[in-house]
Amino acid sequence: MAISQEISYRLERLILDGGLAPGQKIPSERQLAARLRVSRAIIREALHELQGRGVIETRHGKGSFVASLVPETGEFEEQSPLMQLYEGHPRTLYDLLEVREQLEGQAAFLAAQRATSLDKHRITKAFRALEETDPLSNAKPDHGFHQAIVEASHNPVLVHLLSGLKSMMLLTVHAAVANLNPREEMRKTIVRQHRQLYDAIMNCKPAAAQKVATAHVRFVSDALKDMEQQGNKVIRSQVIPNGRNPHQSGIDFGRHSP
Amino acid sequence: MAISQEISYRLERLILDGGLAPGQKIPSERQLAARLRVSRAIIREALHELQGRGVIETRHGKGSFVASLVPETGEFEEQSPLMQLYEGHPRTLYDLLEVREQLEGQAAFLAAQRATSLDKHRITKAFRALEETDPLSNAKPDHGFHQAIVEASHNPVLVHLLSGLKSMMLLTVHAAVANLNPREEMRKTIVRQHRQLYDAIMNCKPAAAQKVATAHVRFVSDALKDMEQQGNKVIRSQVIPNGRNPHQSGIDFGRHSP
DNA sequence: CAGGAAAAACTGGTCTGACCAGTAGCGTCT
DNA sequence: AGACGCTACTGGTCAGACCAGTTTTTCCTG
Structure with a gap:
């Protein structure tokens, strides 16, 4: 080689x-x-x-x-290398959430089952941060909380897959979050779900944790769908990373037909 | 830049x-x-x-x-570019199966829910092929069957993730399959599970399909675990793609403490 | 003329040594 | 002390050479 x-x-x-x-x-x-x-x-x-x-x-x-495995370097302006393909295909967002629903559920289940005291400490810390900050400001605490849970599952494959899906979603959902949180009843629901999830994991109740986690993702997904149907188009996939994006490369090789 | x-x-x-x-x-x-x-x-x-x-x-x-997006070029000898990291870490196999259990379940669920008549035709074809060939010979029919189901889920993200996980597993599990199938009772169980899965999807019973699919993966996983514990070490991760695999890089930089 | 071996003309892989361009530390000079 | 500038790092780019596989062309031989 x-x-x-x-x-x-x-x-x-x-x-x-x-x-x-x-x-x-x-x-x-x-x-x-x-x-x-x-x-x-x-x-x-x-x-x-x-x-x-x-x-x-x-x-x-x-x-x-x-590089930090989780692309936490500064902004979330970078695309996950594998899946940038899917960007721009509208329906994919929901396909994504569909899968994520399942995986987050499993992560919660395993976390409730396997979390060490150190894991629990981390989750608690993240949870506190989540409760203290205003969800309107930024999505980082939320991300941190879920991240801590996933890591407590002690399944590297799961960690990897979810981090991939998530970084993909940040690009697309981010704009929507700002529109989503203001609605008071939604915000409340989300906060409640977080709390339930936290409790379930802390008390080592895998089944309950899984249920809450999947419900949480589904709720967010449904909320997005609603918004979209009501005409408030979710802003999607128009975040152009670094300024490059000529969409025509300028390179023009000649013919290469066999 | x-x-x-x-x-x-x-x-x-x-x-x-x-x-x-x-x-x-x-x-x-x-x-x-x-x-x-x-x-x-x-x-x-x-x-x-x-x-x-x-x-x-x-x-x-x-x-x-x-490069072709889905690594379908010829044999399955190439690693999915993302995950070659994990290779060689023994426990990962079960982490993998753990996640796959969930995703296969979801795929079956969605397939039972969404499969068009064309999808069903494909699944049927794959299922026939599966029943006719001797499982001992090769794992291709099995792969084809599951593949058809996943595609019937109509969720590209799911298709993508599972194809990634599967290509990873082929490397590691392939050797074990030969050892696994011979045991008559296991073979029977697997055949039965396939049949149940097929029926559930054909009759549009999502919940049942999901249940069978997860049970199937779990069964395989457990079987592998058993074999390993009984001393018949599952041959794992010793497929060294291209010659590299020192597992210690030989590189030894000096200190880099701040 | 057909076949096949040698030669030439590709391809990527590696090396060398030079110079440009950001960054950081250190000392000097005001 | 503070601003300057030197110097010694860092990565970024270049040119030209040669090695090592692959394909095509050439040309001699049977």
Whole structure:
């Protein structure tokens, strides 16, 4: 196999197996090149691959850093690499919520079953933050709360899938949240659901936790559907990440027909 | 932004917006470099980024090609680009099955609810094939059957997620299937579950379908667990794709404490 | 003329060494 | 002390060379 690939895999392994924590700086390209006895070009190619895969982030003049698994870096302006395909297909939002309903339920179930005291501590902290902040301001506490629960499920596959789905949704739902929360009765329902979910997990009631979690997602989904049907079109998929978006690349290769 | 990034985005846009079809060859590095008036190094870095993101595949001496979205190209020897992380972590297999239990259940539920006559026809066809072939021979009919059901759910997100999970599992479980099927009572149970699942969907009984599907996955999962505990170690994760797998990277950077 | 082997013309993979461009630390000079 | 500027980092880009697979062309041989 190509050396650059070899190296990108070794680095990835090293990072994901815990050798390097998120946010941590990795050695400079020149150091890596020297240490691994390959040219800097190779190192750069390997790093670009990891970059494409979302494992590291690179900043000019500063260095390369291990990316936080959950794309919490600053804004939620980045798309989940896999699924950007689906963006722009309206119906997908509900397909997404449909699946998420199920997975959040399972996560809650497992969390109620497996949460350690440390997990519970984290969940409690997130829950407090959730209750204290005004839901109108931003969606971060909400995200943090659910995140803590998912992690307490101790199922990495679940964590991974949900983080993917969620980061996809942030793009699309974000605009809607502001419209959704103001309605007093909805806000109340959501707060109540959060509280129920919290209690169920704390008291180790898997079935109850699952039920509440799925109901929660379904409620949000239904609310969105309602809004849409009433003509208040949910703003969707028009967040253009970084300014690039010419929609025509400007590149124009000639013919490549067989 | 860096030129290499700029270019990787332009190429990606071009590909994903349909300018280039999956499997199609993209121009050589030297051509791209000339056309875009940048050095070949830049082109290579951009291509590696797309490679990391799973958008293209590159073969020495041949060129770079647009990757097919669903990794259906030939054999199932390639890993889903996202999750190769987890490979080699033993427990993950059961985490996987845990999640799959839920999703297969949901797929069955939705299929029973939404399957059109065409879907049902497909499912029936797959089911016949499943009954006629000897399960010992290969797992393809089984895969086809479940696949048909998932597609009948009419939820692209679900289809996508399950295809990802499945391709991951094929690597790990494949070896076990041969050991699993021979046991007569197990084979019978599985056949019965398939039949029940088929009937439930055909008769439009969502709840029943879901129940059977989850039970099916759980049964397989439990069976694997059993085998493992009895010492017949399930052969797992020792399929090393391309030769790499040192599990210790050999790289050892010095300290990087703040 | 047909077949097949050698040669040439591709492709990507790697190396080298240079220079540009942001960033941060350190010392000096006001 | 505070602003300047030097210097030594960091990544970003370039040019040109050579190696290693793959495909096509050429040309000699049977």
